[in-house]
Amino acid sequence: HVQLVESGGGSVQAGGSLTLSCAASGRIYSSYCMGGFCQAPGKKREGGAVISNSGANTFYRESVKGRFTVSRDNAKNTLYLQMNNLKPEDTGIYYCAAASWVTAGTWFLPMQYSYWGQGTQVTVS
Numbered sequence: 773h774v775q776l777v778e779s780g781g782g783s784v785q786a787g788g789s790l791t792l793s794c795a796a797s798g799r800i801y802s803s804y805c806m807g808g809f810c811q812a813p814g815k816k817r818e819g820g821a822v823i824s825n826s827g828a829n830t831f832y833r834e835s836v837k838g839r840f841t842v843s844r845d846n847a848k849n850t851l852y853l854q855m856n857n858l859k860p861e862d863t864g865i866y867y868c869a870a871a872s873w874v875t876a877g878t879w880f881l882p883m884q885y886s887y888w889g890q891g892t893q894v895t896v897s
Contacts, residue, residue: 774798774870774887781866781892788858788896794851794868794889802826802846804870807885808853810894812864819880821853831879836862858896865891 780792792808803825811817821842822831830842841854851868869885878884 774801774804776868776870776887776889778866778868778889778892781894783895783897784858786859786896789854789856790858790894792853792855792866792868792892792894794853796849796851796870798849801849801870804872804887805874806842806844806851807869807871807874807879808840808842808851809867809869809880809882809885810862810864811867811891812861815864817867817882819882822874822879823851833880855894858894860896863894863896866894867891 775797777795805825806823807819808821809817809819820833820836821840823842823844827844839857843852868889870887871885874884
């Protein structure tokens with residue numbers, strides 16, 4: 773079982789940056805694939821950045837490539853999402869999620885993830 777707590781959200785102007793953190797509890801955090809998801813107002817939750825359990829592999833939705841960087845520190849049980857050049861369309865509630873296994877090609881599907889944080893609001897104006 774993994775418990776996740778996000779932090780680092782806030783309000784920024786377009787072109788600004790934010791770094792989100794996701795602290796995980798549980799001794800086997802390093803065995804989980806981790807994802808960063810966003811739910812924009814009135815829209816479905818969708819994945820934007822995913823990192824494998826070791827951190828060796830990362831996957832990004834096209835809309836965030838080159839702007840977002842996902843990383844993890846397994847020694848600290850923490851996931852990071854560095855977001856640069858933020859746009860108004862990036863506004864939403866950001867969640868981190870954990871999955872023990874994700875089928876290749878389905879990285880961004882919420883249904884693949886078993887554990888979720890409470891979310892943190894990001895507003896870009």
